[in-house]
Amino acid sequence: MPPTIVLIRHAQALHNIQSYHALPDPDLSDLGRQQAAELREHLKVHLPADRKVQLIVVSPMRRAIQTCLIALDWLIDSGVPVVPDARWxxxxxxxxxxxxPAPQLAAEFPLIDFSGLDPVYPDKTSPAGAQYAYAKEAILARGQSALGDLYKRSEDVIVVVSHSGFMRTAVAGRWFANADYRVFDFVDRQREGVEDDEPYRLVEWELTKGKGGLGTSNDAEVGFGEDLPGL
Structure with missing residues (x-):
């Protein structure tokens, strides 16, 4: 049976305050650190007690890593591995x-092993980084690749810390406010008779449907690939 997936958007980062888009790979803001700490206390109470988180996947961007280390430290301390994945x-x-770049991240975050990170990261503009390009086809393919790998894993519950744009347009079709989360099961492809060439899809739990687990997210659904540029 495929794992249950908990998708978390990073907490507020410095570029979220006044759209400082020129700030490279920004850190969490003071409010973001507070949000991550509040999410930590919420998840310790509200994640289903009868299910076991056995893996954490994190975007290798600073704000996602910092959110992970604050909000999920109690899982990490219990031995749950953290895997950075450039697809997220x-x-x-x-x-x-x-x-x-990974060597700098490894120095900043020594608790996380970056040795398995795609060596092309953080390139997303050259031919070598084409799979991470800002183009509809590449983004949708990246979402399917990320979901396909999770679908095949044997863990009971996998937590992913990622970003609103990617999760909204290529993974879940739902909005995520800073530090909010949603819980999903996969459509079981074998049980439902899904063909191999059909996309992986998620079904959201009633626990987080609508405005998300913290109740702070937009409840509108989003079409996959919506507003993404073509090639």
């Missing part, structure tokens, strides 16, 4: 949405 980075080629 944000969409855009702006400085604020372009990451930091």
């Amino acid at each position: 980075q944000e969409l855009y080629p702006k400085p604020c949405d372009t990451g930091t």
